[in-house]
Amino acid sequence: xxxxxxxxxxxxxxxxxxxxxxxxxxxxxxxxxxxxxxxxxxxxxxxxxxxxxxxxxxxxxxxxxxxxxxxxxxxxxxxxxxxxxxxxxxxxxxxxxxxxxxxxxxxxxxxxxxxxxxxxxxxxxxxxxxxxxxxxxxxxxxxxxxxxxxxxxxxxxxxxxxxxxxxxxx
Amino acid sequence: xxxxxxxxxxxxxxxxxxxxxxxxxxxxxxxxxxxxxxxxxxxxxxxxxxxxxxxxxxxxxxxxxxxxxxxxxxxxxxxxxxxxxxxxxxxxxxxxxxxxxxxxxxxxxxxxxxxxxxxxxxxxxxxxxxxxxxxxxxxxxxxxxxxxxxxxxxxxxxxxxxxxxxxxxxxxxxxxxxxxxxxxxxxxxxxxxxxxxxxxxxxxxxxxxxxxxxxxxxxxxxxxxxxxxxxxxxxxxxxxxxxxxxxxxxxxxxxxxxxxxxxxxxxxxxxxxxxxxxxxxxxxxxxxxxxxxxxxxxxxxxxxxxxxxxxxxxxxxxxxxxxxxxxxxxxxxxxxxxxxxxxxxxxxxxxxxxxxxxxxxxxxxxxxxxxxxxxxxxxxxxxxxxxxxxxxxxxxxxxxxxxxxxxxxxxxxxxxxxxxxxxxxxxxxxxxxxxxxxxxxxxxxxxxxxxxxxxxxxxxxxxxxxxxxxxxxxxxxxxxxxxxxxxxxxxxxxxxxxxxxxxxxxxxxxxxxxxxxx
Numbered sequence: 001x002x003x004x005x006x007x008x009x010x011x012x013x014x015x016x017x018x019x020x021x022x023x024x025x026x027x028x029x030x031x032x033x034x035x036x037x038x039x040x041x042x043x044x045x046x047x048x049x050x051x052x053x054x055x056x057x058x059x060x061x062x063x064x065x066x067x068x069x070x071x072x073x074x075x076x077x078x079x080x081x082x083x084x085x086x087x088x089x090x091x092x093x094x095x096x097x098x099x100x101x102x103x104x105x106x107x108x109x110x111x112x113x114x115x116x117x118x119x120x121x122x123x124x125x126x127x128x129x130x131x132x133x134x135x136x137x138x139x140x141x142x143x144x145x146x147x148x149x150x151x152x153x154x155x156x157x158x159x160x161x162x163x164x165x166x167x168x169x170x
Numbered sequence: 171x172x173x174x175x176x177x178x179x180x181x182x183x184x185x186x187x188x189x190x191x192x193x194x195x196x197x198x199x200x201x202x203x204x205x206x207x208x209x210x211x212x213x214x215x216x217x218x219x220x221x222x223x224x225x226x227x228x229x230x231x232x233x234x235x236x237x238x239x240x241x242x243x244x245x246x247x248x249x250x251x252x253x254x255x256x257x258x259x260x261x262x263x264x265x266x267x268x269x270x271x272x273x274x275x276x277x278x279x280x281x282x283x284x285x286x287x288x289x290x291x292x293x294x295x296x297x298x299x300x301x302x303x304x305x306x307x308x309x310x311x312x313x314x315x316x317x318x319x320x321x322x323x324x325x326x327x328x329x330x331x332x333x334x335x336x337x338x339x340x341x342x343x344x345x346x347x348x349x350x351x352x353x354x355x356x357x358x359x360x361x362x363x364x365x366x367x368x369x370x371x372x373x374x375x376x377x378x379x380x381x382x383x384x385x386x387x388x389x390x391x392x393x394x395x396x397x398x399x400x401x402x403x404x405x406x407x408x409x410x411x412x413x414x415x416x417x418x419x420x421x422x423x424x425x426x427x428x429x430x431x432x433x434x435x436x437x438x439x440x441x442x443x444x445x446x447x448x449x450x451x452x453x454x455x456x457x458x459x460x461x462x463x464x465x466x467x468x469x470x471x472x473x474x475x476x477x478x479x480x481x482x483x484x485x486x487x488x489x490x491x492x493x494x495x496x497x498x499x500x501x502x503x504x505x506x507x508x509x510x511x512x513x514x515x516x517x518x519x520x521x522x523x524x525x526x527x528x529x530x531x532x533x534x535x536x537x538x539x540x541x542x543x544x545x546x547x548x549x550x551x552x553x554x555x556x557x558x559x560x561x562x563x564x565x566x567x568x569x570x571x572x573x574x575x576x577x578x579x580x581x582x583x584x585x586x587x588x589x590x591x592x593x594x595x596x597x598x599x600x601x602x603x604x605x606x607x608x609x610x611x612x613x614x615x616x617x618x619x620x621x622x623x624x625x626x627x628x629x630x631x632x633x634x635x636x637x638x639x640x641x642x643x644x645x646x647x648x649x650x651x652x653x654x655x656x657x658x659x660x661x662x663x664x665x666x667x668x669x670x671x672x673x674x675x676x677x678x679x680x681x682x683x684x685x686x687x688x
Contacts, residue, residue: 092361136524
C-alpha cells in the first residue's frame with residue numbers, strides 16, 4: 001500500500017504535468033519561445049526539473065540536448081529545487097570597493113553553505129550575482145525580488161533571520 | 171488641504187527602505203488627522219540621500235533626506251507639511267528646495283529631464299512634462315528625415331561602443347524586408363552602472379517613445395526590450411507603462427491615428443553578462459544559448475530571426491524623444507569634440523555621494539569624483555577608478571584630469587563605456603582586481619572563441635602565481651608578468667567579441683599604473 005506521502009507526491013507530479021502542458025500551450029507560439037517558457041516554469045516551480053526537458057523539446061521541435069544546453073548556459077536558470085528564499089550577494093567591482101568580499105565570507109559562515117547551496121533548514125539558497133544596479137549604495141544584496149543597499153553583516157543576519165522565520169515562499 | 175508628498179519607488183530607494191517610510195508617513199498622517207496624498211515618484215538619483223521625501227509647496231518641492239522610519243514622527247512634529255517657513259526648515263534632514271540642491275542644479279538633464287519628478291506609470295504626468303512631443307514631430311516626418319535628425323544630433327551608442335546611432339538606423343532603413351525589428355539592449359550588466367535601470371523604473375514612457383520613433387523611422391513594426399532578470403521592478407513598471415501606452419493609442423496599430431504600427435514586448439534575460447553583446451543578445455531573444463555570432467553580417471542587415479534589426483542601448487533610445495522634440499542642433503550644442511550631447515554618468519563604488527549625474531561631455535573625472543562625489547565613502551584617498559564597467563581600464567590619480575569624452579579616453583587606452591565610474595580607496599589590491607577581471611571573464615564567457623574561453627582561465631592561474639610570489643623577489647614573477655602580457659595580447663587581438671577582447675583593459679591598466687601591487 002502506498003504511504004500518504006507517496007500519494008501526495010504522485011498527485012503533485014500529476015498536477016505539475018498538467019500545469020506544464022498549460023505553460024507550454026501558453027508560450028509555444030511565441031517567436032523565440034524557449035526563454036519565456038523556461039522563465040514561466042521557474043517562476044512557478046522555483047526551478048526547471050530535468051524531467052520536463054523532453055516535453056519542452058517536443059513542443060518546440062528542439063532536441064533534449066538543446067533544452068539542456070539553454071538551461072545550463074544561463075546563470076539564472078536552475079535545474080534543482082532551491083530553498084524557500086534566494087539570497088544573492090553582489091560580487092561585482094562596485095560592491096568589492098565597499099567590502100563585498102567580507103560580506104560574502106560572513107554570509108557563507110553564517111548560513112554554513114557555499115554558493116549554489118541551500119541551508120540545512122531549506123530556508124535559503126545562496127547565490128552570487130554580478131551587479132544588481134544598486135552601485136551607488138554598495139554593497140548590495142537581493143533577497144528574492146527585493147534589493148538592499150549599504151548592507152552590513154548585521155543587516156544581512158537580520159534579513160536571513162526574517163526570511164528563515166517565514167515558512168512561505170515570498 | 172491635501173498636501174502632496176513624493177516618495178520614490180526606484181529600487182535603490184526601496185533598498186534603503188522607501189516602502190517602509192511611505193507606510194510610516196501614511197500612518198502618522200492619519201494618526202494626526204493630516205490629509206496627504208502620497209505619490210510614488212522616481213528617484214532624483216541622489217542616492218546617498220535616499221529615502222528622499224519631497225513635500226509639494228507653493229514655491230516648489232521641499233526635500234528631506236535621508237529619511238528613516240524613526241525620523242517620521244519628528245518630521246511631523248516640525249510641521250514639515252507646511253513648507254520651509256515652518257520649523258521643518260531647521261530640521262536636520264531638511265535639504266531645502268529640491269531644485270536648489272547644488273548637486274542637482276548644476277546638472278544638464280536632457281535624457282533624465284523627468285526622472286524623479288513624475289509618477290513613472292502615469293501617462294498623464296508624462297505628457298504634462300513634455301512627453302510624446304518627439305513622437306508628434308516624428309509622425310510628421312519621413313523616415314529619412316527622422317534618421318537625418320538623429321544623425322545630425324551626433325548621438326552615439328550609449329551602451330559603450332559609441333557607434334553613431336543615426337548611421338545604424340540608416341542601414342536598417344535602406345534594407346528591403348517584410349519584417350524589421352527594434353531591439354532595446356536593457357541587459358545592463360556593467361558593475362557601476364544603473365542609468366538604464368533608472369530610465370526603465372522612473373521614466374519608462376521615454377524609452378517606449380524612443381523605440382516607437384525608431385520603429386517609425388526605419389519601418390519596423392515590432393520591438394523587444396531585452397531586460398536583465400536582475401531588474402524585477404523595471405519589468406513590472408515597463409509592462410504597466412506598455413499597457414497604458416497601448417490603451418491610449420501610443421502603441422499598437424494606427425499609432426495616434428497615423429498609418430504606423432508598432433508592437434512592443436519585454437523579454438527577460440537570464441543572467442548572462444555576455445548577452446549584453448548585441449549578437450549574443452539576438453541569439454538569446456531567439457530562444458538559444460547566448461553564443462556570440464560572427465560579424466558580418468551586421469545585425470542591421472541580418473539581425474533578429476535573420477531580419478534587419480536596430481539594436482540600441484536604453485539610454486540611446488531614451489534620448490531620441492528630446493532630439494526629435496527640440497531638434498538635432500539643440501542636442502549637438504552640448505558636449506565636446508566628436509562626443510556630442512550629454513552623458514548620464516553613474517557615480518558608484520567607494521564614493522561619498524553616489525548617484526546619477528547627467529552632464530555634457532567634457533567634465534573631468536576629478537571634478538566628478540570630488541565636486542559631485544565628495545571623495546571616497548570611507549574618507550580615505552581615492553587610489554583607482556574603473557570607468558566603463560568590468561571591461562574598462564583602471565585609472566590612477568595622475569589621469570583624473572582626463573575629460574569625459576570618447577576620444578580623450580581612447581587616447582589614454584581607456585573606455586567611457588556606459589558611463590559607470592567606480593571609485594576605490596587606497597585599501598584596494600590591484601593584483602586582486604586583475605585576477606577578478608579574468609575570473610569574471612571565465613564565468614561569463616560564452617565559450618565560442620578560444621582566447622576568451624581558455625585565456626580567461628589561464629589568466630586566473632597566472633595571476634594566482636603572481637599573487638603567491640608577491641614580495642618574494644623570485645625570478646618567476648618577471649616570467650609570469652611577461653606571460654600575462656602575452657596572454658593579454660592574444661585575448662585583445664584574437665577574441666570574437668568585447669568580453670574576451672577587453673578583459674585585458676582592466677588587467678593591463680592595473681599592471682601598468684599600479685606595478686607595486688604585482
